[in-house]
Amino acid sequence: MIHLHGVSKTYPPDQTALRGVDLKVSEGEFIFVAGASGAGKSSLLKLLFGAEKSSTGDVVIGGRNMAAVGLDGIAELRRDIGVVFQDYKLLPRRTVLENVAYGLEVLGVTQRERNRLALLLLHAMGLNDRADAYPVTLSGGEQQRVAIARALIRKPRMILADEPTGNLDQEMSKRVFDLLLEANSAGVTVVVATHNLSVIEQLNKRTVVLDRGKIIGDFSHAGRIRQ
Amino acid sequence: MIPASSQPERASIGLVKIWGEGQVGSRVSLLSFTRHILRRALGNLRRSPVTVALSVVTISVALFLLSTFTLLLHNCTLAVSREGGDLMVMVFLKDSASKSDVERLSGEFGRLMPGGKVAFTDKSAALKNFRSLLGEDAAMLEGLEKENPLPASLDMQAVSPEQAEALYAETVSRFQGEPAVESIRYSRGGVQQIKKILSVVQTAGIAGIVFLLIITGFIIANTIRLALYGHRVEIEIMELVGARRAAIAAPYVIEGLFQGVLGALVAIAATFALFGALKSFLAQADALTAVFPSFQFLGAEQLGLIVLAGAAVGMAGSFLAVRRFLSEG
Numbered sequence: 001m002i003h004l005h006g007v008s009k010t011y012p013p014d015q016t017a018l019r020g021v022d023l024k025v026s027e028g029e030f031i032f033v034a035g036a037s038g039a040g041k042s043s044l045l046k047l048l049f050g051a052e053k054s055s056t057g058d059v060v061i062g063g064r065n066m067a068a069v070g071l072d073g074i075a076e077l078r079r080d081i082g083v084v085f086q087d088y089k090l091l092p093r094r095t096v097l098e099n100v101a102y103g104l105e106v107l108g109v110t111q112r113e114r115n116r117l118a119l120l121l122l123h124a125m126g127l128n129d130r131a132d133a134y135p136v137t138l139s140g141g142e143q144q145r146v147a148i149a150r151a152l153i154r155k156p157r158m159i160l161a162d163e164p165t166g167n168l169d170q171e172m173s174k175r176v177f178d179l180l181l182e183a184n185s186a187g188v189t190v191v192v193a194t195h196n197l198s199v200i201e202q203l204n205k206r207t208v209v210l211d212r213g214k215i216i217g218d219f220s221h222a223g224r225i226r227q
Numbered sequence: 228m229i230p231a232s233s234q235p236e237r238a239s240i241g242l243v244k245i246w247g248e249g250q251v252g253s254r255v256s257l258l259s260f261t262r263h264i265l266r267r268a269l270g271n272l273r274r275s276p277v278t279v280a281l282s283v284v285t286i287s288v289a290l291f292l293l294s295t296f297t298l299l300l301h302n303c304t305l306a307v308s309r310e311g312g313d314l315m316v317m318v319f320l321k322d323s324a325s326k327s328d329v330e331r332l333s334g335e336f337g338r339l340m341p342g343g344k345v346a347f348t349d350k351s352a353a354l355k356n357f358r359s360l361l362g363e364d365a366a367m368l369e370g371l372e373k374e375n376p377l378p379a380s381l382d383m384q385a386v387s388p389e390q391a392e393a394l395y396a397e398t399v400s401r402f403q404g405e406p407a408v409e410s411i412r413y414s415r416g417g418v419q420q421i422k423k424i425l426s427v428v429q430t431a432g433i434a435g436i437v438f439l440l441i442i443t444g445f446i447i448a449n450t451i452r453l454a455l456y457g458h459r460v461e462i463e464i465m466e467l468v469g470a471r472r473a474a475i476a477a478p479y480v481i482e483g484l485f486q487g488v489l490g491a492l493v494a495i496a497a498t499f500a501l502f503g504a505l506k507s508f509l510a511q512a513d514a515l516t517a518v519f520p521s522f523q524f525l526g527a528e529q530l531g532l533i534v535l536a537g538a539a540v541g542m543a544g545s546f547l548a549v550r551r552f553l554s555e556g
Contacts, residue, residue: 049467072471079469089464093270103468108260117245124240150468155246179240186242 007057017043035210041193050074082151086163090135097131141172158189267478286490289443294498324407353377447544476549487541
């Protein structure tokens with residue numbers, strides 16, 4: 001699903017975010033990318049959904065080398081990727097229902113079809129009574145679940161989450177990760193960037209540790225990280 | 228921290244069931260897509276009325292200058308054409324010219340200008356015309372009846388200034404030096420001068436207006452760019468969910484189109500008001516009424532072109548702004 005080979009990323013004038021990263025992630029895998037702030041986690045995720053191009057090396061997603069993919073190709077690729085951010089990135093002037101359905105709206109999916117799917121997801125997440133509310137009236141946990149619902153609505157092949165629980169308490173964090181785990185159980189590849197070691201240890205999944213842009217560890221189970 | 232082994236069971240939300248079989252969201256329709264684009268365009272217009280008004284005013288000022296210039300040029304051209312239609316090429320004949328010479332030359336001149344008229348003015352008619360031209364001073368011509376110095380002439384009236392021009396050139400090249408011909412005259416001087424000035428004004432004016440429209444396009448581009456910064460979160464989310472660039476840009480281009488057309492309509496309305504004022508002014512000024520006997524407003528074709536210019540400037544400005552904004556990432 002994901003294959004990074006010798007990937008480096010340097011921002012002008014000379015700020016190096018990633019150095020010689022090699023990484024393989026199989027389809028249907030759940031993987032944490034851990035590291036302190038500034039370790040290169042967000043830069044790595046940006047390469048994965050085509051927001052940035054690597055300075056050197058190859059980034060291959062679903063068999064396609066990102067260096068050779070044009071802008072419309074990246075747009076097409078993103079239809080298979082759900083992205084979740086710490087700051088939710090919801091549209092403030094749209095209702096919860098419209099936010100969830102937005103990924104289908106921009107593609108021209110009929111209103112009936114997109115609302116049907118969005119309502120099903122909101123109902124399943126216990127947010128159906130907030131469908132007509134605006135994001136600003138929701139708690140942080142609710143907003144993040146709405147963002148995840150938007151990412152899930154198109155049955156993505158991969159979800160990329162950048163510090164998805166960074167602003168949430170433990171209970172809300174758990175609910176968010178429950179959703180990501182269920183998506184993973186349904187066959188979705190999940191990549192979560194986080195600096196929260198306790199979350200990583202709780203879920204006990206494969207974890208790649210970054211430090212100053214380099215991979216310093218790739219652990220099949222979180223239990224071995226502290227060792 | 229909760230140990231993995233003691234974590235409570237996760238309650239499934241039934242994602243697989245929700246997704247169901249086949250491709251999720253496969254019911255795509257062009258109508259839904261168009262509705263989405265138009266909804267965003269309308270939302271953008273509603274969200275920033277001041278910015279929209281500024282763009283419309285900018286476009287209408289530029290197009291008002293364009294349409295006023297076109298209006299004046301249009302009427303000057305009409306006036307010159309009208310004047311030019313009366314132009315005559317006059318071939319003065321020697322006293323020795325015989326009746327057969329007159330008939331032969333009349334026939335040849337008639338063939339040179341299809342649709343035009345050839346009239347013969349004999350010596351006595353020429354004197355009579357000259358007398359009426361002099362009016363009260365005609366007394367000074369007393370006694371000239373016996374030794375009339377004025378020549379007979381063949382007066383050729385062309386159907387257009389272009390025909391008169393060609394006729395004069397042809398007549399000079401073929402008949403200058405003919406035994407029966409004294410001289411050839413074409414009183415075009417003043418009108419030709421005006422035509423040349425009009426031509427220069429037209430070229431300079433068009434260049435100025437094109438420059439003005441380009442500047443307007445850049446102003447629109449910057450106005451839309453400001454609006455784009457206001458919508459950057461929405462654009463970022465659209466990019467994240469896989470919207471194509473054309474789908475992201477389309478609402479802004481529609482917004483530019485709307486602003487351009489509205490600006491053009493405002494400009495046309497203002498020009499029409501100016502036209503009304505000019506027309507009533509001309510009606511009171513006798514000297515100008517003679518030059519512009521029927522001061523006309525712009526035709527449908529010219530008005531259509533002004534609206535098109537507004538639409539093009541609005542759309543091009545928006546397109547440039549979006550393209551630049553998206554490439555800045």
